[in-house]
Amino acid sequence: MEVIRVEGGAPVEGAVTVEGAKNSALKLMAATLMAPGVNTLTNVPNIADVHVMGKVLKYLGAKIDVLGEHELRIDTTTIDKWEAPYHLVAQMRASTAVLGPLLARFGKAVVAMPGGCNIGARKIDMHILGLEALGVHFDIDHGDIHATTPGGMRGALVTLDFASVGATENLMMASVHAKGTTVIDNAAREPEIVDLANLLNEMGAKVRGAGSPVIEIEGVGELRPVTHRVVGDRIEAGTFVAMAGLCGRPVTVRGFEPVHLGLVLKKYELMGIRVERGQHQVTISRDAPLASVDIQTLPFPGFPTDMQAQTMCLLARASNSSVVTENVFENRFMFASELQRMGADIRIEGHHAIVHGVKAFSGAKVKSPDLRGGAALVMAGLVADGVTTVSDIHHIDRGYERFVEKLQALGAWVTREEVPDPETDDD
Numbered sequence: 001m002e003v004i005r006v007e008g009g010a011p012v013e014g015a016v017t018v019e020g021a022k023n024s025a026l027k028l029m030a031a032t033l034m035a036p037g038v039n040t041l042t043n044v045p046n047i048a049d050v051h052v053m054g055k056v057l058k059y060l061g062a063k064i065d066v067l068g069e070h071e072l073r074i075d076t077t078t079i080d081k082w083e084a085p086y087h088l089v090a091q092m093r094a095s096t097a098v099l100g101p102l103l104a105r106f107g108k109a110v111v112a113m114p115g116g117c118n119i120g121a122r123k124i125d126m127h128i129l130g131l132e133a134l135g136v137h138f139d140i141d142h143g144d145i146h147a148t149t150p151g152g153m154r155g156a157l158v159t160l161d162f163a164s165v166g167a168t169e170n171l172m173m174a175s176v177h178a179k180g181t182t183v184i185d186n187a188a189r190e191p192e193i194v195d196l197a198n199l200l201n202e203m204g205a206k207v208r209g210a211g212s213p214v215i216e217i218e219g220v221g222e223l224r225p226v227t228h229r230v231v232g233d234r235i236e237a238g239t240f241v242a243m244a245g246l247c248g249r250p251v252t253v254r255g256f257e258p259v260h261l262g263l264v265l266k267k268y269e270l271m272g273i274r275v276e277r278g279q280h281q282v283t284i285s286r287d288a289p290l291a292s293v294d295i296q297t298l299p300f301p302g303f304p305t306d307m308q309a310q311t312m313c314l315l316a317r318a319s320n321s322s323v324v325t326e327n328v329f330e331n332r333f334m335f336a337s338e339l340q341r342m343g344a345d346i347r348i349e350g351h352h353a354i355v356h357g358v359k360a361f362s363g364a365k366v367k368s369p370d371l372r373g374g375a376a377l378v379m380a381g382l383v384a385d386g387v388t389t390v391s392d393i394h395h396i397d398r399g400y401e402r403f404v405e406k407l408q409a410l411g412a413w414v415t416r417e418e419v420p421d422p423e424t425d426d427d
């Protein structure tokens with residue numbers, strides 16, 4: 001198996017450029033299904049999740065050319081299926097993002113039910129309830145969701161229980177051709193939602209209000225293919241920001257909008273981290289000890305759940321105690337028990353983690369529990385005594401392009417290594 005080996009104590013400094021946002025690229029790729037013709041997406045990250053979405057689109061009949069490292073030319077003229085099968089949805093839950101586009105294009109879709117995943121139940125009931133309000137009829141059969149639109153789709157008011165990113169996106173896409181106007185109330189406000197709305201408007205859709213809690217979509221006819229640049233990845237950027245804050249020497253993180261990390265940067269400043277904001281970049285450094293602060297995850301513009309593990313890693317080395325409250329996903333504290341193996345002092349109580357700062361981490365063998373938790377463990381290894389070996393790194397590959405190479409360029413002592421599989425117990 002492949003692991004990431006980190007030797008602590010290297011001087012980490014310099015500059016790093018982030019890729020386009022995973023969570024935007026996946027939805028923009030799905031949205032090309034609605035604009036028959038050749039669509040070009042630039043600044044697409046070369047990561048495992050994008051490859052899975054590519055497989056989904058090809059399964060549906062799209063032709064994809066990869067131009068250079070970060071450009072995809074997606075020809076959706078010949079889409080002739082409307083089904084996202086289980087073997088692909090099981091590889092990546094975000095494959096369900098094709099539901100809205102397929103409904104818009106064909107008025108029908110079959111999408112395998114996503115199973116549970118390791119950061120919580122992640123239901124899609126809000127997607128279903130919202131789409132039903134637009135006139136979509138659902139049957140669940142043998143693990144597949146069959147969606148049909150017997151009377152066509154018509155605009156409606158949909159009030160979401162929670163500002164779900166995935167539900168907002170599926171509703172925005174499905175309603176593009178609906179008759180009349182759809183209003184999504186309590187919509188998610190993430191920058192990736194704005195990126196998707198921009199793409200749809202470039203294609204000829206009429207989406208207003210993205211980035212605010214109320215999004216209006218006025219139904220239009222055919223959409224046309226476009227060329228669009230994916231917004232910079234605020235979470236990849238935030239991961240390098242956290243890493244720089246932990247290690248202390250100056251690191252410039254480029255290729256994203258600092259305003260998309262607003263609350264994260266504010267909390268980090270309260271922790272004693274110096275943040276110099278520039279155009280599409282920040283420079284991070286620290287010379288004081290890390291101070292403890294409390295954080296609670298919330299939908300944007302709240303503190304992102306996707307930055308929770310990286311931030312807990314910083315707090316675990318702070319001078320005092322902090323409370324981390326996870327409000328978005330259940331089971332997102334699995335990272336904490338791995339960090340405890342490295343000497344962190346963390347107590348979990350329901351959806352709160354009480355983090356007492358310790359003076360040092362000690363290198364250990366740890367397992368990447370999920371995408372962000374895996375990156376945070378590598379980050380902890382950078383300041384740990386001795387060697388840390390992070391396994392299950394396929395999670396990290398889902399969302400970070402050339403993670404190890406980028407760290408090496410910053411001076412980190414980190415490598416990918418092939419090691420024998422641990423012996424399994426046959427009992």
Ligand code: UD1
Nearest residue numbers: 023094121122123124125126127164165166167306328329
């Ligand atoms: C997206 C991001 C993920 C990020 C999350 C929250 C992608 C591919 N993933 O995930 O990285 O952590 O937003 O910012 O873009 N829920 C329901 N019913 C639903 C939908 C959601 O109960 O129908 C719950 C979920 O279980 C979760 C919460 O709502 O507890 C938030 O989920 P949501 O905002 O939909 O996240 P995703 O779109 O899955």
